[in-house]
Amino acid sequence: MDIKILKNKDYQNGSLLNQNLLLETAESESRYDNIKKLIYNIYDFEKNIRYEILPRIEKHKLGEIINVSVVSDFVYFFNVYEKENEEKQSISIIRYNYKTTKMECILTLEDEIEEYIRFKRLKVFVLNDLYLLVQQEYLRANLSESYAGFFDFEIDLYSIKDGRKYPVVDENLVNNGIDNMISIGENLCVAKTGFSVLPDNRYNELTEDEASLEKISFVNISQLVSDMLIHKTDIVIDTFEQAFYKNTIPYIKKEGNFIIYSKVNIDKKEEEVTFYNYITKETKNCINKNVIRCFDLANPCVIADEPFIYIKREHTIDFLNLNTSKVTISFQDNLSFMGICNNTFIFKGVCQKGLWKKNKICFEIYSYPQKNLLLREYEELLGFIGVRSKTQDNIYLFIP
Numbered sequence: 001m002d003i004k005i006l007k008n009k010d011y012q013n014g015s016l017l018n019q020n021l022l023l024e025t026a027e028s029e030s031r032y033d034n035i036k037k038l039i040y041n042i043y044d045f046e047k048n049i050r051y052e053i054l055p056r057i058e059k060h061k062l063g064e065i066i067n068v069s070v071v072s073d074f075v076y077f078f079n080v081y082e083k084e085n086e087e088k089q090s091i092s093i094i095r096y097n098y099k100t101t102k103m104e105c106i107l108t109l110e111d112e113i114e115e116y117i118r119f120k121r122l123k124v125f126v127l128n129d130l131y132l133l134v135q136q137e138y139l140r141a142n143l144s145e146s147y148a149g150f151f152d153f154e155i156d157l158y159s160i161k162d163g164r165k166y167p168v169v170d171e172n173l174v175n176n177g178i179d180n181m182i183s184i185g186e187n188l189c190v191a192k193t194g195f196s197v198l199p200d201n202r203y204n205e206l207t208e209d210e211a212s213l214e215k216i217s218f219v220n221i222s223q224l225v226s227d228m229l230i231h232k233t234d235i236v237i238d239t240f241e242q243a244f245y246k247n248t249i250p251y252i253k254k255e256g257n258f259i260i261y262s263k264v265n266i267d268k269k270e271e272e273v274t275f276y277n278y279i280t281k282e283t284k285n286c287i288n289k290n291v292i293r294c295f296d297l298a299n300p301c302v303i304a305d306e307p308f309i310y311i312k313r314e315h316t317i318d319f320l321n322l323n324t325s326k327v328t329i330s331f332q333d334n335l336s337f338m339g340i341c342n343n344t345f346i347f348k349g350v351c352q353k354g355l356w357k358k359n360k361i362c363f364e365i366y367s368y369p370q371k372n373l374l375l376r377e378y379e380e381l382l383g384f385i386g387v388r389s390k391t392q393d394n395i396y397l398f399i400p
Contacts, residue, residue, distance in 0.1 A: 001342060001393045003375055006048050011382045011398040017098060019387050020046035023075060035116055036061040042098055045396050053096055054103060063122035070183045073099045076126060080113055089113045106160045107132060121150060125181050131225050132158045135178055147205035153177040157228040166228055170235040176212040182254045184278055190259050191219045198250040198294055203266045214249045216241040216261060250294060255302040264291055273298050275307035284322040303368055304343050329369060341386035342393045343368045348381045
């Protein structure tokens with residue numbers, strides 16, 4: 001494994017596009033009072049250069065675009081175009097190929113931009129090169145009018161080739177909405193439907209009739225598209241977890257071969273964290289007590305293909321291995337824990353340097369499982385990126 005230190009005072013957290021490209025996103029003011037403008041930069045950290053994607057085309061924050069493809073050469077964004085003497089504006093979804101630097105508009109919607117983002121937002125799922133799922137989410141107040149959230153949904157399947165619209169009529173999807181879709185194979189994804197009542201302590205604001213049924217399911221994308229094209233009301237999905245109201249699922253994510261999710265029992269103030277290995281079909285669980293808000297949720301992670309829970313105690317940082325039900329690695333809480341990268345532990349803070357033990361800003365990297373100190377630098381750490389390949393793992397560290 002190589003550890004590389006790069007000087008880059010403008011480094012921003014982002015998402016990896018490939019082995020050496022990072023997509024960075026920043027917000028700025030737009031010509032619309034209610035909508036932010038997004039700036040997309042591609043940072044080549046192997047060459048340590050950065051360039052902005054299509055700087056002459058404005059990119060607007062109207063919601064989310066989630067690419068469900070396993071491998072993709074595209075970056076997607078929204079663009080708003082005003083037509084003269086017309087009340088509605090054109091909202092385009094642009095697809096940019098970062099390898100060829102070519103762009104194309106794959107869908108255009110007509111809507112009143114004043115509705116965004118206070119009363120309406122978009123969530124778009126790019127299913128493949130041929131189809132998009134567009135979920136329009138509308139603000140709805142609760143019965144007592146003490147709280148409002150995006151709880152009403154309208155979902156349409158669009159053909160990228162001809163722009164044809166196919167309204168989704170599946171009762172589960174239309175009533176509960178799609179929270180997330182994560183690719184786990186060429187034609188397979190895991191999807192969470194329904195909204196959680198844990199954010200903002202919604203369980204205090206919503207009645208049982210106002211809550212949604214939450215499900216986690218495996219979805220065959222080709223089958224999903226076929227069912228939507230014929231307007232099926234009971235689309236075929238393989239549900240393996242569900243929750244309702246005072247039992248709620250605040251998140252789902254993927255790390256390595258694990259689907260990780262949490263299920264919180266509001267009345268018991270208890271969280272059950274689940275690691276589901278979708279290759280071996282094995283499941284590991286852990287119970288976390290005294291959970292009443294998102295801040296209280298456990299910190300699951302994967303180290304060397306094993307499920308762990310990261311626990312911050314008064315004087316130590318412990319990692320509980322769910323395969324052994326034991327804390328197998330622990331650090332003194334002298335520095336701030338930054339994260340795990342390619343099976344190493346990264347910390348930053350203030351270290352004592354030299355004979356006179358002067359305090360200096362520093363960061364440190366330790367190996368797993370030996371806890372060997374791999375690197376200590378007396379520099380400020382802005383961030384890091386781990387890149388894994390079949391031949392070699394690299395860690396890139398960014399300093400001012």
